[in-house]
Each structure stands twice: as C-alpha cells, then as structure tokens.
Amino acid sequence: MNKAFILDLDGTLLDSMGAWQNVGIKYLIKKGFTNIPPNLPSILKPLTILESANYIKTEWQIDLPQQTIADEINELMAQFYQNEVELKAGVRAFFERHKEHKMCIATATDRHLVKHALKRVGLEDRFEFIITSTEMGNSKRQPDIFIEAAKKLSSKIEDAIVFEDALHAIISATSAGFYTVGVYDESFKHETEQIKKVANEFFYDLSDWRL
Template identity: 30%
Template structure:
C-alpha cells in the first residue's frame, strides 16, 4: 500500500484512488487526467474529488500539479510534462493506445526542407541570386502567392501560372525520388504492426506525393488508411480528418494517439479529445515550448516515442 497526502488524497494499491482536482471541467471536456485500463473500473465525483474504484493498473495524463509518493520517491509540484516522465519511469503504467494517426511531413517523412527551400532552389536554377530571408517569406505563402512574389521580386518573364506549374513539378519529383523517411519511423510502425495496433495517415499534402514517398521508403504497407485534408474538405483547423481516420480504424478519440509536429494541428486534435504526441522537427513548428506544453507526450524523434509507448510504460496493453 502506498500513501500520499498532499490534498486529502490516499492511493491504495488495490481498489480505491482519491484525487482532489481543481476543476471538474477537465473531465467533462474529455481532457482526462486518468483513463482506466480495466473494464470494471468505476469513476464518480464527490464535490471536486474524483473517486476511482479499480485495480492499480492505470494511466496518468499530465494535466495537473500534485505531490506523488512512489517507491519511496516524492515528486512535489513538478511541471506537468516532467511529472509524467518521472512517474512513467517509476511505476509500470499502461498506455492504452487502440490506434494511431500520423501526420506525414515532418513526422513520417523528412520533407520540410523542400518546402523551406523551394523558392531559393527555383531562383538559383534560373540564374538569379536569392535574397536574404526569402525562405521565411515564401514558407508562409500559398503556391499561388509565392509565384506572384517571385515574379514581382525577380521580374521573371514567366506567367504566374507557369511558375506554379514549375514549382509543383519540383515538389512532385522530390517526393517521388528523394524525400527520406524520418529516423525511427520503420521501427515504430513495425512495433505497431506486431501489437496489431492499426495506423492511419492524416496529411495536408497531396495523396499521390505521400503515397509514393511512403512506398519508396517501405512504409506504405503499415497503414490501413490515408486521408488528405483536400479530400476531406477541411483543413487541420478542423478535427474532421482525425475523426474520419479514427472511425475507419475502429477507435474512439480517447484511445487514439495523434502524432503531429505542428502546434495548431496538435491543438485541434487535443481539443477534440484525442491523445496527442508532439514531435520535434528542426524545420517545423517554431514554438516548441508551446508544443511541448500542449502535447500529452513530447518527443525529439519517433524512437523516443516508441520508447514511451512500448518500453517506459511497461508495454502497450489494449
């Protein structure tokens, strides 16, 4: 039996857990602090105290600050992400993932460089000298906006339509022939396949590009479904692409882990009730601190994510 008493709370190794929480709406909004792994678990509120009756097998999701005594170690008022990491190394927790949804660019594929350097490469090949900061200027623009900017800035004789066609051809060639997989992608997907955990891709890029790049890197066969925002009809500012993928995989949001490298997409999935993992990419999200804060799990790469799911948490049990 392990006791902890920072907030009138006692943890018993079998049958009864009591937590005092600041805001009951955390649970009502599906941002679960606890997700029980056992069917026979029972959960209810008494005022602002969460009462859980179940075996000790559970997952703690880091959405609060508390003190926790585990195996003789006291963790006092630790930041949420650090709290999760420390506890996950101290107790054999279960991470109940039923399915996973992956972004492609910056998560599965090391492809962001082509978007970052597209305009510079194009101008250089035409014999012009790139201007300072043009990568950043073009990166936030649509293809059509970028073509207009290039034509105006370098006084190109081509039409904007011709520039767009040239840029799209370069991107297509890169995905078809060059883009590599991210480190650890194959190993993680192999683990999921061995555990019979289905996976899907949710991407903002064209299907043809992503499928060809995944196939060339030997990853396409690991995915049950691939969805694009253009086919769904809504960007990742809407959770529709994630809900569509989860339904196809036969999983509910609370048991589905969405892996993203961009903050806005991760926030969209999180607000919709999905578990979220933030992945670092050197050319990706500039606000890594916020990505780390908003993600249930934050990892430097897919190898670290694999360790979180299958090693540090004692193996994924569905």
C-alpha cells in the same frame, strides 16, 4: 482495446520539411521573381497546397489558375519524394514495435506525392488508408481531418492517438479531444517549447515512444 494511430507524414515520419520549406522560393525563382521575402516558408507552412498556390498567385499576380500553380509546386516535390526522401531516425523501430495497431496517414501533402514517398521508403502497405487536407477541403488548423481519420479507423476519438510535428495541428487535434504526441522536427524548433506544453507527450525520436 488497441489504440488507433493517426500519423502525420512530413516532419513526423519523413525527413522532408526542409524540402517543403524551400519549394515556394524555388517555384518563384523558376518563374523569374526576385522579390521573395525571407519569411515565405513560415507563411506557407500551415497552409494546404491549394492555399499556398492561392497565396502565391495573389501576392505575385501570377496569371495562372490556382490548381495549375499547385500542380507545378507538386511536380517540384514529386522528384524529391521519388528519389531523395528518407525516413526520420527511429521511425522504422517505431513501426516494428507497434505492428498490431491500425494506422493511417493524415497529411497536408497531396495523395500522389504521399504514394511516391511511401513506396520509396518501403511503407506503402503499412497503413489502412491515406487522408489529405486537400481532400478534406481545409487545413489542419481545423480538426476535421483527424475526426474523419478516427471515424474511418472505426475508432472513438478517445481511443486514437495523433502524432504530429506542427503546433497548429497539435492544437487542432487536442481541441477535438485527441491524445497527441508531439514529434520534434528542425523546421519547427522555434515552436518546440509551445508544442511541449500543448501535446500530451513530446519526443525527439519516435523510437523512444511507448504506449
């Protein structure tokens, strides 16, 4: 039986984590704030966009609805996804090698941004579906998104492979019984050794992975 692939987007397929790391800072600067801690990117990194918006709203006492803040952050990212984002090295070769497998995107990024990105890199028709943390109602710190993705792929958990760059997501997927492949990303380089210990496999370039 062919394995089903559940793929993260940012940092796994797309070279986009640098943009996400800076978007919270860019948003606050745009709002006129200067008291921005340097560790803000690491605080926001594991959060969904709505959780990030709530954190920013609370910490900086911004008098806007949480959803409005999330929408404004997404708008900053939309320009990047439409005009600048690129695939990471080895990703096209990975897709060429595994054409026969069912695949989906499971991501913390909101759906309309995912569609912009996939259209730009020419992969809008490659996946069975997209599933997002916002739609699931929680982050990848819980395995719900992976379990739901496997269900929608008509795959048992043991027959699905999760590809991720983030330690918290790999821990979550592994805890639910998924086979996990860790993918290196510069933004998570400080977690590389931990990821190697938790994931079933780890690669610096997806084109090196073989089933």
